[in-house]
Amino acid sequence: MIDLADVRAAAKRIDGRIRRTPVLAAGPDLWFKLELTQHAGSFKTRGMMNRILAGPVTAAGLVAASGGNAGLAAAFAARELGHPVEVFVPVTAPAVKVAKLGKLGARVVQEGREYAEAYAAAVVRAEQTGALFCHAYDDPAMVAGNGTLGLELVEQLPDGFDTVLVAVGGGGLIGGIIAGLPGSVRVVGVEPVGSCALRAAMDAGRPVDVPVSGVAADSLGARRIGTIGFELARKAEIDSILVEDGAIVEARRRLWDEHRIVVEHGTAAAHAAVLSGAYRPEPGERVVVLLCGANTDPADLTT
Incomplete structure (x- = not known):
């Protein structure tokens, strides 16, 4: 809490x-x-910036899952703070959000049709790489x-x-x-x-x-x-x-x-x-x- x-x-x-x-x-x-x-x-940029600054962040960078906005916040904050970031979004994510993720420098992975499916894939990726997983909403710092x-x-x-x-x-x-x-x-x-x-x-x-x-x-x-x-x-x-x-x-x-x-x-x-x-x-x-x-x-x- x-x-x-x-x-x-x-x-x-x-x-x-x-x-x-x-x-x-x-x-x-x-x-x-x-x-x-x-x-x-x-x-979400408020919460994501606080989460990343609270760290710790390794050389593997960040992984986030999002319907769009949390991913954009993670991509922006990562760029400002100098970290690489992967963002998992469902295939149903609006094209305008997916395009913006790329412009902000994120590696975008589209997985599943709902946020929950993108989330599950992102968790696995963070465990594999050692990246800091940034939850879109259920995290105290966020x-x-x-x-x-x-x-x-x-x-x-x-x-x-x-x-x-x-x-x-x-x-x-x-x-x-x-x-x-x-x-x-x-x-x-x-x-x-x-x-x-x-x-x-x-x-x-x-x-x-x-x-x-x-x-x-x-x-x-x-x-x-x-x-x-x-x-x-x-x-x-x-x-x-x-x-x-x-x-x-x-x-x-x-x-x-x-x-x-x-x-x-x-x-x-x-x-x-x-x-x-x-x-x-x-x-x-x-x-x-x-x-x-x-x-x-x-x-x-x-x-």
């Missing part, structure tokens, strides 16, 4: 190596945290690094806020946010109906496997919630909200039409909860929607 002290230590470790991302006022009592502007296009988002929010909104809506895949982001925010702030997890590992775990009382499908599966397609994220969410008794694919697609389109913000489908899930009415803020409730990634092909936003 991790706590606020771990998040603060991560903030010191990665200081100067990640971007302090802006907050945009999006309406009365509504803000967007624009983590999509982070290096490599997602929040989660603590992600939690630095919470520290930033507290500084950027000094008048306070009540609620943060967070898209959930494997739980590395929501776990970090829970650890990095004051206990008075309500954290709400948002998942697609086709990839709801957190909801299933909360119902079962433990992480369980779930089927994975839908428009956001490339970034929110973890078959099982991570132990760290689940335990933090369970202890905090957070709410878990489900949104339909149609609501996610509409939220992504409206973020572009109304705010000129381009995000991937998984990121749009958090805003879909507000737009669809799946989450209804109380009068005067101050809500932050975390927009966590933008590794997408924007071509369909104008059609």
